[in-house]
Amino acid sequence: MHVFALTGGVATGKSTFCRLIRELIPPAVIFDCDAAVHALLERKDVADRIVASLGAEVEEEGRLSREKLRHAVFQDAGRRRTLEAILHPLVRKECLELKQETAIRDQSPVFVADVPLLFESGFDFGYERSLLVATTRETQLARLxxxxxxxxTLAEAIVAAQLPIAEKLPRADVVFWNEGPEEVLRSQISRFLQTLDLMSEEETRQQKESRRFQVGGRSRCRHRGPGRSRSCRSRTGARSRAGL
Known part of the structure:
Protein backbone atom coordinates (compact mmCIF):
# COMPACT_ATOMS: atom_id res chain seq x y z
CA MET A 1 0.00 0.00 0.00
CA HIS A 2 1.34 3.41 -1.00
CA VAL A 3 0.98 6.05 1.73
CA PHE A 4 1.03 9.73 0.77
CA ALA A 5 0.68 13.02 2.63
CA LEU A 6 -1.24 15.58 0.57
CA THR A 7 -0.79 19.25 1.36
CA GLY A 8 -1.08 22.67 -0.18
CA GLY A 9 -2.53 26.01 0.80
CA VAL A 10 -6.07 27.09 1.45
CA ALA A 11 -8.05 27.08 -1.83
CA THR A 12 -5.27 25.46 -3.88
CA GLY A 13 -7.48 22.48 -4.78
CA LYS A 14 -6.71 19.69 -2.33
CA SER A 15 -10.35 18.58 -2.21
CA THR A 16 -10.45 18.38 -5.99
CA PHE A 17 -7.26 16.33 -5.93
CA CYS A 18 -8.82 13.86 -3.47
CA ARG A 19 -11.96 13.54 -5.57
CA LEU A 20 -9.89 12.86 -8.69
CA ILE A 21 -7.79 10.23 -6.89
CA ARG A 22 -11.02 8.46 -5.90
CA GLU A 23 -12.26 8.60 -9.50
CA LEU A 24 -8.99 7.25 -10.89
CA ILE A 25 -8.35 4.69 -8.12
CA PRO A 26 -11.79 3.86 -6.60
CA PRO A 27 -10.38 1.72 -3.73
CA ALA A 28 -8.19 4.62 -2.56
CA VAL A 29 -8.69 5.60 1.09
CA ILE A 30 -8.59 9.30 1.94
CA PHE A 31 -8.21 10.79 5.41
CA ASP A 32 -9.42 14.40 5.50
CA CYS A 33 -7.89 16.39 8.36
CA ASP A 34 -10.34 19.26 7.93
CA ALA A 35 -13.31 16.90 8.14
CA ALA A 36 -11.78 15.33 11.24
CA VAL A 37 -11.42 18.77 12.83
CA HIS A 38 -15.03 19.65 12.05
CA ALA A 39 -16.19 16.42 13.70
CA LEU A 40 -14.01 17.07 16.75
CA LEU A 41 -15.48 20.55 17.18
CA GLU A 42 -18.90 18.92 17.54
CA ARG A 43 -17.69 16.88 20.51
CA LYS A 44 -18.64 18.48 23.81
CA ASP A 45 -15.43 17.44 25.56
CA VAL A 46 -13.30 19.02 22.83
CA ALA A 47 -15.46 22.15 22.59
CA ASP A 48 -15.29 22.60 26.36
CA ARG A 49 -11.47 22.40 26.28
CA ILE A 50 -11.34 25.01 23.52
CA VAL A 51 -13.67 27.43 25.32
CA ALA A 52 -11.73 26.95 28.57
CA SER A 53 -8.47 27.75 26.74
CA LEU A 54 -9.61 30.57 24.43
CA GLY A 55 -12.41 32.23 26.38
CA ALA A 56 -16.16 32.67 26.16
CA GLU A 57 -15.94 34.99 23.13
CA VAL A 58 -15.65 31.93 20.87
CA GLU A 59 -19.10 30.82 22.08
CA GLU A 60 -22.53 31.77 20.79
CA GLU A 61 -25.67 30.91 22.74
CA GLY A 62 -23.71 28.53 24.92
CA ARG A 63 -22.12 26.60 22.04
CA LEU A 64 -18.76 26.82 20.32
CA SER A 65 -19.10 29.03 17.24
CA ARG A 66 -16.91 28.01 14.32
CA GLU A 67 -17.17 31.47 12.79
CA LYS A 68 -16.08 33.21 15.99
CA LEU A 69 -13.37 30.62 16.51
CA ARG A 70 -12.08 31.14 12.98
CA HIS A 71 -11.85 34.92 13.41
CA ALA A 72 -10.21 34.55 16.82
CA VAL A 73 -7.44 32.15 15.82
CA PHE A 74 -6.54 33.59 12.42
CA GLN A 75 -6.03 37.04 13.92
CA ASP A 76 -4.00 35.85 16.93
CA ALA A 77 -1.07 33.48 16.39
CA GLY A 78 -0.92 32.57 20.08
CA ARG A 79 -4.54 31.49 20.13
CA ARG A 80 -4.03 29.56 16.91
CA ARG A 81 -1.16 27.61 18.46
CA THR A 82 -3.32 26.87 21.52
CA LEU A 83 -6.11 25.49 19.31
CA GLU A 84 -3.65 23.42 17.29
CA ALA A 85 -2.17 21.96 20.48
CA ILE A 86 -5.64 20.69 21.38
CA LEU A 87 -6.71 19.41 17.96
CA HIS A 88 -3.60 18.12 16.19
CA PRO A 89 -2.85 15.17 18.52
CA LEU A 90 -6.48 14.03 18.23
CA VAL A 91 -6.45 14.31 14.44
CA ARG A 92 -3.14 12.46 14.14
CA LYS A 93 -4.51 9.64 16.32
CA GLU A 94 -7.53 9.24 14.02
CA CYS A 95 -5.28 9.30 10.94
CA LEU A 96 -3.00 6.59 12.31
CA GLU A 97 -5.99 4.43 13.24
CA LEU A 98 -7.49 4.66 9.74
CA LYS A 99 -4.12 3.97 8.14
CA GLN A 100 -3.69 0.87 10.29
CA GLU A 101 -7.23 -0.34 9.53
CA THR A 102 -6.64 0.18 5.80
CA ALA A 103 -3.39 -1.79 5.90
CA ILE A 104 -5.04 -4.66 7.79
CA ARG A 105 -7.95 -4.88 5.33
CA ASP A 106 -5.39 -4.92 2.48
CA GLN A 107 -7.98 -3.83 -0.08
CA SER A 108 -6.61 -0.45 -1.11
CA PRO A 109 -3.40 0.26 -3.04
CA VAL A 110 -3.34 3.91 -1.90
CA PHE A 111 -3.81 5.74 1.40
CA VAL A 112 -3.77 9.55 1.24
CA ALA A 113 -4.00 11.91 4.21
CA ASP A 114 -5.03 15.45 3.30
CA VAL A 115 -2.98 17.51 5.78
CA PRO A 116 -3.18 21.28 5.13
CA LEU A 117 -0.47 22.08 7.73
CA LEU A 118 1.82 19.15 6.95
CA PHE A 119 5.04 21.16 6.92
CA GLU A 120 3.96 23.75 9.49
CA SER A 121 2.93 21.21 12.13
CA GLY A 122 5.32 18.34 11.44
CA PHE A 123 2.32 16.01 11.11
CA ASP A 124 4.09 12.66 10.66
CA PHE A 125 2.08 9.47 10.21
CA GLY A 126 4.63 7.37 8.34
CA TYR A 127 4.16 8.44 4.72
CA GLU A 128 6.46 7.66 1.81
CA ARG A 129 6.05 10.89 -0.19
CA SER A 130 4.58 14.35 0.26
CA LEU A 131 2.29 15.62 -2.51
CA LEU A 132 1.77 19.37 -2.93
CA VAL A 133 -1.16 20.97 -4.80
CA ALA A 134 0.08 24.46 -5.63
CA THR A 135 -1.21 27.74 -7.04
CA THR A 136 -0.10 31.34 -6.87
CA ARG A 137 -1.01 33.40 -3.81
CA GLU A 138 -3.22 35.58 -6.00
CA THR A 139 -5.27 32.56 -7.06
CA GLN A 140 -5.62 31.43 -3.45
CA LEU A 141 -6.98 34.82 -2.41
CA ALA A 142 -9.34 35.10 -5.38
CA ARG A 143 -10.82 31.66 -4.73
CA LEU A 144 -11.10 32.25 -1.00
CA THR A 153 -9.24 40.86 5.81
CA LEU A 154 -10.07 37.30 6.82
CA ALA A 155 -8.89 35.85 3.50
CA GLU A 156 -5.53 37.63 3.84
CA ALA A 157 -5.19 36.48 7.47
CA ILE A 158 -5.89 32.84 6.61
CA VAL A 159 -3.40 32.77 3.74
CA ALA A 160 -0.79 34.58 5.86
CA ALA A 161 -1.21 32.03 8.66
CA GLN A 162 0.08 29.25 6.40
CA LEU A 163 3.56 28.67 5.07
CA PRO A 164 3.76 30.31 1.62
CA ILE A 165 3.48 27.95 -1.33
CA ALA A 166 6.89 29.16 -2.50
CA GLU A 167 8.42 27.74 0.69
CA LYS A 168 6.52 24.46 0.41
CA LEU A 169 7.63 23.79 -3.17
CA PRO A 170 11.21 22.68 -2.37
CA ARG A 171 10.02 20.55 0.56
CA ALA A 172 7.47 18.54 -1.42
CA ASP A 173 8.36 15.28 -3.16
CA VAL A 174 5.75 15.74 -5.91
CA VAL A 175 4.19 19.02 -7.06
CA PHE A 176 0.88 19.33 -8.92
CA TRP A 177 0.29 22.83 -10.30
CA ASN A 178 -3.42 23.73 -10.23
CA GLU A 179 -3.84 27.06 -11.98
CA GLY A 180 -5.70 25.66 -14.98
CA PRO A 181 -8.73 23.53 -15.81
CA GLU A 182 -9.52 20.48 -13.71
CA GLU A 183 -8.65 18.16 -16.58
CA VAL A 184 -5.05 19.37 -16.49
CA LEU A 185 -4.80 18.41 -12.83
CA ARG A 186 -6.37 15.04 -13.65
CA SER A 187 -3.70 14.44 -16.32
CA GLN A 188 -0.92 15.19 -13.84
CA ILE A 189 -2.38 12.78 -11.30
CA SER A 190 -2.78 10.08 -13.96
CA ARG A 191 0.86 10.37 -14.98
CA PHE A 192 1.96 10.19 -11.35
CA LEU A 193 -0.11 7.04 -10.80
CA GLN A 194 1.46 5.51 -13.91
CA THR A 195 4.91 5.92 -12.37
CA LEU A 196 3.69 3.76 -9.47
CA ASP A 197 2.15 1.16 -11.80
CA LEU A 198 -1.26 2.03 -10.36
CA MET A 199 -2.57 3.03 -13.78
CA SER A 200 -1.53 2.03 -17.27
CA GLU A 201 -1.24 4.36 -20.25
CA GLU A 202 -4.13 2.46 -21.83
CA GLU A 203 -6.35 3.11 -18.80
CA THR A 204 -5.45 6.78 -18.97
CA ARG A 205 -6.24 6.90 -22.68
CA GLN A 206 -9.58 5.18 -22.18
CA GLN A 207 -10.53 7.61 -19.43
CA LYS A 208 -9.68 10.56 -21.64
CA GLU A 209 -11.75 9.15 -24.48
CA SER A 210 -14.69 8.45 -22.22
CA ARG A 211 -14.65 12.02 -20.92
CA ARG A 212 -14.24 13.48 -24.42
CA PHE A 213 -12.36 16.52 -23.27
CA GLN A 214 -10.08 18.63 -25.41
CA VAL A 215 -7.61 20.12 -22.96
CA GLY A 216 -5.26 22.92 -23.90
CA GLY A 217 -2.07 24.00 -22.18
CA ARG A 218 0.98 22.00 -21.21
CA SER A 219 1.50 20.12 -18.01
CA ARG A 220 4.27 18.38 -16.25
CA CYS A 221 4.66 16.72 -12.87
CA ARG A 222 7.77 16.94 -10.75
CA HIS A 223 8.74 13.80 -8.85
CA ARG A 224 11.63 13.45 -6.49
CA GLY A 225 12.68 10.02 -5.45
CA PRO A 226 15.75 7.87 -5.06
CA GLY A 227 18.06 8.45 -7.98
CA ARG A 228 15.69 10.50 -10.07
CA SER A 229 14.05 13.86 -10.41
CA ARG A 230 11.18 14.37 -12.77
CA SER A 231 8.78 17.20 -13.19
CA CYS A 232 4.94 17.36 -13.11
CA ARG A 233 3.73 20.92 -13.06
CA SER A 234 1.11 22.21 -15.43
CA ARG A 235 1.49 25.42 -17.32
CA THR A 236 -1.55 27.12 -18.75
CA GLY A 237 -2.75 30.64 -19.08
CA ALA A 238 -6.29 29.68 -18.15
CA ARG A 239 -7.53 29.91 -14.59
CA SER A 240 -10.50 28.16 -13.05
CA ARG A 241 -12.17 27.90 -9.69
CA ALA A 242 -11.78 24.14 -9.55
CA GLY A 243 -11.12 22.97 -6.04
CA LEU A 244 -13.31 25.51 -4.27
Missing amino acids: KSRSGFDD
Whole structure:
Protein backbone atom coordinates (compact mmCIF):
# COMPACT_ATOMS: atom_id res chain seq x y z
CA MET A 1 0.00 0.00 0.00
CA HIS A 2 1.34 3.41 -1.00
CA VAL A 3 0.98 6.05 1.73
CA PHE A 4 1.03 9.73 0.77
CA ALA A 5 0.68 13.02 2.63
CA LEU A 6 -1.24 15.58 0.57
CA THR A 7 -0.79 19.25 1.36
CA GLY A 8 -1.08 22.67 -0.18
CA GLY A 9 -2.53 26.01 0.80
CA VAL A 10 -6.07 27.09 1.45
CA ALA A 11 -8.05 27.08 -1.83
CA THR A 12 -5.27 25.46 -3.88
CA GLY A 13 -7.48 22.48 -4.78
CA LYS A 14 -6.71 19.69 -2.33
CA SER A 15 -10.35 18.58 -2.21
CA THR A 16 -10.45 18.38 -5.99
CA PHE A 17 -7.26 16.33 -5.93
CA CYS A 18 -8.82 13.86 -3.47
CA ARG A 19 -11.96 13.54 -5.57
CA LEU A 20 -9.89 12.86 -8.69
CA ILE A 21 -7.79 10.23 -6.89
CA ARG A 22 -11.02 8.46 -5.90
CA GLU A 23 -12.26 8.60 -9.50
CA LEU A 24 -8.99 7.25 -10.89
CA ILE A 25 -8.35 4.69 -8.12
CA PRO A 26 -11.79 3.86 -6.60
CA PRO A 27 -10.38 1.72 -3.73
CA ALA A 28 -8.19 4.62 -2.56
CA VAL A 29 -8.69 5.60 1.09
CA ILE A 30 -8.59 9.30 1.94
CA PHE A 31 -8.21 10.79 5.41
CA ASP A 32 -9.42 14.40 5.50
CA CYS A 33 -7.89 16.39 8.36
CA ASP A 34 -10.34 19.26 7.93
CA ALA A 35 -13.31 16.90 8.14
CA ALA A 36 -11.78 15.33 11.24
CA VAL A 37 -11.42 18.77 12.83
CA HIS A 38 -15.03 19.65 12.05
CA ALA A 39 -16.19 16.42 13.70
CA LEU A 40 -14.01 17.07 16.75
CA LEU A 41 -15.48 20.55 17.18
CA GLU A 42 -18.90 18.92 17.54
CA ARG A 43 -17.69 16.88 20.51
CA LYS A 44 -18.64 18.48 23.81
CA ASP A 45 -15.43 17.44 25.56
CA VAL A 46 -13.30 19.02 22.83
CA ALA A 47 -15.46 22.15 22.59
CA ASP A 48 -15.29 22.60 26.36
CA ARG A 49 -11.47 22.40 26.28
CA ILE A 50 -11.34 25.01 23.52
CA VAL A 51 -13.67 27.43 25.32
CA ALA A 52 -11.73 26.95 28.57
CA SER A 53 -8.47 27.75 26.74
CA LEU A 54 -9.61 30.57 24.43
CA GLY A 55 -12.41 32.23 26.38
CA ALA A 56 -16.16 32.67 26.16
CA GLU A 57 -15.94 34.99 23.13
CA VAL A 58 -15.65 31.93 20.87
CA GLU A 59 -19.10 30.82 22.08
CA GLU A 60 -22.53 31.77 20.79
CA GLU A 61 -25.67 30.91 22.74
CA GLY A 62 -23.71 28.53 24.92
CA ARG A 63 -22.12 26.60 22.04
CA LEU A 64 -18.76 26.82 20.32
CA SER A 65 -19.10 29.03 17.24
CA ARG A 66 -16.91 28.01 14.32
CA GLU A 67 -17.17 31.47 12.79
CA LYS A 68 -16.08 33.21 15.99
CA LEU A 69 -13.37 30.62 16.51
CA ARG A 70 -12.08 31.14 12.98
CA HIS A 71 -11.85 34.92 13.41
CA ALA A 72 -10.21 34.55 16.82
CA VAL A 73 -7.44 32.15 15.82
CA PHE A 74 -6.54 33.59 12.42
CA GLN A 75 -6.03 37.04 13.92
CA ASP A 76 -4.00 35.85 16.93
CA ALA A 77 -1.07 33.48 16.39
CA GLY A 78 -0.92 32.57 20.08
CA ARG A 79 -4.54 31.49 20.13
CA ARG A 80 -4.03 29.56 16.91
CA ARG A 81 -1.16 27.61 18.46
CA THR A 82 -3.32 26.87 21.52
CA LEU A 83 -6.11 25.49 19.31
CA GLU A 84 -3.65 23.42 17.29
CA ALA A 85 -2.17 21.96 20.48
CA ILE A 86 -5.64 20.69 21.38
CA LEU A 87 -6.71 19.41 17.96
CA HIS A 88 -3.60 18.12 16.19
CA PRO A 89 -2.85 15.17 18.52
CA LEU A 90 -6.48 14.03 18.23
CA VAL A 91 -6.45 14.31 14.44
CA ARG A 92 -3.14 12.46 14.14
CA LYS A 93 -4.51 9.64 16.32
CA GLU A 94 -7.53 9.24 14.02
CA CYS A 95 -5.28 9.30 10.94
CA LEU A 96 -3.00 6.59 12.31
CA GLU A 97 -5.99 4.43 13.24
CA LEU A 98 -7.49 4.66 9.74
CA LYS A 99 -4.12 3.97 8.14
CA GLN A 100 -3.69 0.87 10.29
CA GLU A 101 -7.23 -0.34 9.53
CA THR A 102 -6.64 0.18 5.80
CA ALA A 103 -3.39 -1.79 5.90
CA ILE A 104 -5.04 -4.66 7.79
CA ARG A 105 -7.95 -4.88 5.33
CA ASP A 106 -5.39 -4.92 2.48
CA GLN A 107 -7.98 -3.83 -0.08
CA SER A 108 -6.61 -0.45 -1.11
CA PRO A 109 -3.40 0.26 -3.04
CA VAL A 110 -3.34 3.91 -1.90
CA PHE A 111 -3.81 5.74 1.40
CA VAL A 112 -3.77 9.55 1.24
CA ALA A 113 -4.00 11.91 4.21
CA ASP A 114 -5.03 15.45 3.30
CA VAL A 115 -2.98 17.51 5.78
CA PRO A 116 -3.18 21.28 5.13
CA LEU A 117 -0.47 22.08 7.73
CA LEU A 118 1.82 19.15 6.95
CA PHE A 119 5.04 21.16 6.92
CA GLU A 120 3.96 23.75 9.49
CA SER A 121 2.93 21.21 12.13
CA GLY A 122 5.32 18.34 11.44
CA PHE A 123 2.32 16.01 11.11
CA ASP A 124 4.09 12.66 10.66
CA PHE A 125 2.08 9.47 10.21
CA GLY A 126 4.63 7.37 8.34
CA TYR A 127 4.16 8.44 4.72
CA GLU A 128 6.46 7.66 1.81
CA ARG A 129 6.05 10.89 -0.19
CA SER A 130 4.58 14.35 0.26
CA LEU A 131 2.29 15.62 -2.51
CA LEU A 132 1.77 19.37 -2.93
CA VAL A 133 -1.16 20.97 -4.80
CA ALA A 134 0.08 24.46 -5.63
CA THR A 135 -1.21 27.74 -7.04
CA THR A 136 -0.10 31.34 -6.87
CA ARG A 137 -1.01 33.40 -3.81
CA GLU A 138 -3.22 35.58 -6.00
CA THR A 139 -5.27 32.56 -7.06
CA GLN A 140 -5.62 31.43 -3.45
CA LEU A 141 -6.98 34.82 -2.41
CA ALA A 142 -9.34 35.10 -5.38
CA ARG A 143 -10.82 31.66 -4.73
CA LEU A 144 -11.10 32.25 -1.00
CA LYS A 145 -12.79 35.64 -1.37
CA SER A 146 -15.38 34.08 -3.68
CA ARG A 147 -16.59 31.91 -0.79
CA SER A 148 -19.36 33.05 1.49
CA GLY A 149 -18.19 34.55 4.77
CA PHE A 150 -14.63 35.39 3.67
CA ASP A 151 -13.97 39.13 3.44
CA ASP A 152 -10.65 40.57 2.29
CA THR A 153 -9.24 40.86 5.81
CA LEU A 154 -10.07 37.30 6.82
CA ALA A 155 -8.89 35.85 3.50
CA GLU A 156 -5.53 37.63 3.84
CA ALA A 157 -5.19 36.48 7.47
CA ILE A 158 -5.89 32.84 6.61
CA VAL A 159 -3.40 32.77 3.74
CA ALA A 160 -0.79 34.58 5.86
CA ALA A 161 -1.21 32.03 8.66
CA GLN A 162 0.08 29.25 6.40
CA LEU A 163 3.56 28.67 5.07
CA PRO A 164 3.76 30.31 1.62
CA ILE A 165 3.48 27.95 -1.33
CA ALA A 166 6.89 29.16 -2.50
CA GLU A 167 8.42 27.74 0.69
CA LYS A 168 6.52 24.46 0.41
CA LEU A 169 7.63 23.79 -3.17
CA PRO A 170 11.21 22.68 -2.37
CA ARG A 171 10.02 20.55 0.56
CA ALA A 172 7.47 18.54 -1.42
CA ASP A 173 8.36 15.28 -3.16
CA VAL A 174 5.75 15.74 -5.91
CA VAL A 175 4.19 19.02 -7.06
CA PHE A 176 0.88 19.33 -8.92
CA TRP A 177 0.29 22.83 -10.30
CA ASN A 178 -3.42 23.73 -10.23
CA GLU A 179 -3.84 27.06 -11.98
CA GLY A 180 -5.70 25.66 -14.98
CA PRO A 181 -8.73 23.53 -15.81
CA GLU A 182 -9.52 20.48 -13.71
CA GLU A 183 -8.65 18.16 -16.58
CA VAL A 184 -5.05 19.37 -16.49
CA LEU A 185 -4.80 18.41 -12.83
CA ARG A 186 -6.37 15.04 -13.65
CA SER A 187 -3.70 14.44 -16.32
CA GLN A 188 -0.92 15.19 -13.84
CA ILE A 189 -2.38 12.78 -11.30
CA SER A 190 -2.78 10.08 -13.96
CA ARG A 191 0.86 10.37 -14.98
CA PHE A 192 1.96 10.19 -11.35
CA LEU A 193 -0.11 7.04 -10.80
CA GLN A 194 1.46 5.51 -13.91
CA THR A 195 4.91 5.92 -12.37
CA LEU A 196 3.69 3.76 -9.47
CA ASP A 197 2.15 1.16 -11.80
CA LEU A 198 -1.26 2.03 -10.36
CA MET A 199 -2.57 3.03 -13.78
CA SER A 200 -1.53 2.03 -17.27
CA GLU A 201 -1.24 4.36 -20.25
CA GLU A 202 -4.13 2.46 -21.83
CA GLU A 203 -6.35 3.11 -18.80
CA THR A 204 -5.45 6.78 -18.97
CA ARG A 205 -6.24 6.90 -22.68
CA GLN A 206 -9.58 5.18 -22.18
CA GLN A 207 -10.53 7.61 -19.43
CA LYS A 208 -9.68 10.56 -21.64
CA GLU A 209 -11.75 9.15 -24.48
CA SER A 210 -14.69 8.45 -22.22
CA ARG A 211 -14.65 12.02 -20.92
CA ARG A 212 -14.24 13.48 -24.42
CA PHE A 213 -12.36 16.52 -23.27
CA GLN A 214 -10.08 18.63 -25.41
CA VAL A 215 -7.61 20.12 -22.96
CA GLY A 216 -5.26 22.92 -23.90
CA GLY A 217 -2.07 24.00 -22.18
CA ARG A 218 0.98 22.00 -21.21
CA SER A 219 1.50 20.12 -18.01
CA ARG A 220 4.27 18.38 -16.25
CA CYS A 221 4.66 16.72 -12.87
CA ARG A 222 7.77 16.94 -10.75
CA HIS A 223 8.74 13.80 -8.85
CA ARG A 224 11.63 13.45 -6.49
CA GLY A 225 12.68 10.02 -5.45
CA PRO A 226 15.75 7.87 -5.06
CA GLY A 227 18.06 8.45 -7.98
CA ARG A 228 15.69 10.50 -10.07
CA SER A 229 14.05 13.86 -10.41
CA ARG A 230 11.18 14.37 -12.77
CA SER A 231 8.78 17.20 -13.19
CA CYS A 232 4.94 17.36 -13.11
CA ARG A 233 3.73 20.92 -13.06
CA SER A 234 1.11 22.21 -15.43
CA ARG A 235 1.49 25.42 -17.32
CA THR A 236 -1.55 27.12 -18.75
CA GLY A 237 -2.75 30.64 -19.08
CA ALA A 238 -6.29 29.68 -18.15
CA ARG A 239 -7.53 29.91 -14.59
CA SER A 240 -10.50 28.16 -13.05
CA ARG A 241 -12.17 27.90 -9.69
CA ALA A 242 -11.78 24.14 -9.55
CA GLY A 243 -11.12 22.97 -6.04
CA LEU A 244 -13.31 25.51 -4.27
